[in-house]
Amino acid sequence: MITRFPPSPTGPLHIGNVRTALFNYLFAKKHGGQFIVRIEDTDKTRSKKEYEDDMLESLVWLGIKREGELWHQSERTEIYKKYLHKLIDDGKAYISHETEGENREVVRFKNPNKKVAFDDLIRGAVEFDTTELEDFIIARNIDDPVYHLAVVVDDAEAGVTHIIRGEDHISNTPRHILIQEALGFPRPIYAHLPLILASDKSKLSKRKHGEAVSLNYYRAKGYLPEAMVNYLALLGWNPGTEQEIFTMEELIGQFDLAKIQKGGAIFDEKKLQWVNKEHIKRLPPEEQRKLLVKSLEGEPYLVGEPELDLEKLPWKKVSKEETVVYLEKVLEIISSGNMSRVPLDIMRYAEREGKGNVLWPVRYALTGATASPDPFIILEILGKEKSLGRLEKAIMALKNAEIKDS
């Protein structure tokens, strides 16, 4: 059993492609087969080496491991040429003299104009009448094959048994089957995946939906590879149980093409966030802390000056006067102690006075946010000077308010 992922290096790796690669990988691994990758760079003007490198590196990051050698279609023109000649010699294709277009002598496939039916693993029986395809082009010239010819040849030569790809390819399938038949290749088993949709239910596309369609966008936002894999696996597939958080190994063990959805699925970053959070929780504490700190970079309440609402500063029923006392004590601890034992001292004090009474106003004074990570992390990120400054400011504000009140 061999599955494949054939990206075209004309842009950064797309979320939809990631899922397609993942499903091919999971299916192959589940059945002890092989997962291969091949670069479809027959479009010489749009293909770029940097995109290829990015895609390959992305797969490594995700933990999707390819096997076998990496084919480049651009290096296989002699092979395609051989098959092109065979087709022409057999009368299954012919050189067509065009009156329009750049290339005057394209190679066209002689369409037998028949009905082509295939059993799709996800959709069941699908039938097309190929007549409307007419004598479609399979090469720009004898040295320059078009996608349809190249895929069929490569899949056959690589021994690909299962073609799992996006639904947008379903209408290409009859063409491919026709070429396979003309060349005497065996027919692989097809499975067409439902598309990943944007919130407007249209296919996710760079043109329409911008950066949010590329894996790099989410990677830069700090999402874990495990979370991307987990979430994407759940888009259009489910194990039939109520488990939602999976490791790659678990996915491989439970993956089943028969449980794939037929309709498209909208990509929901909110749920991705939740999946990501669940994976973070399963990490060792030091890793979690590192991630937390990293994710806080650029947080508005850390970068700019926090706006304080004095009413929110004291915890619950605590008065402003008492809050001032608590904050001044913390201020003292921070300015006198060395930073490494400050958290311990504050905690000890807070436990004596009531954790909420002390910790809440400290955290709020530092961030101006009613929800944020704990005060100690904030303290560490802000540093001694900045933290002291913010605490002093809060204390001053409280004192001024008291004067006004009385």
Place this chain on the structure above:
RNA sequence: GGCCCUAUCGUCUAUCGGUUAGGACAUUACCUUUUCAAGGUAAGAAGCGGAGUUCGACUCUCCGUAGGGUCACCA
């Protein structure tokens, strides 16, 4: 428009003829003295419409309707 595909809460989905239609994300409310990008409890929220098949349809068939994909010398 032709061809193809699809159709359960806002979203991802369970259900393979008989269920108070289940779960998760999100939302809302409440709780929590807060080492908390948190946790807990609760609530609201769905079978596109119409025929048929059947004792019985979310589930099967057909017809509508809606949405999507595709119609390149791009992959």
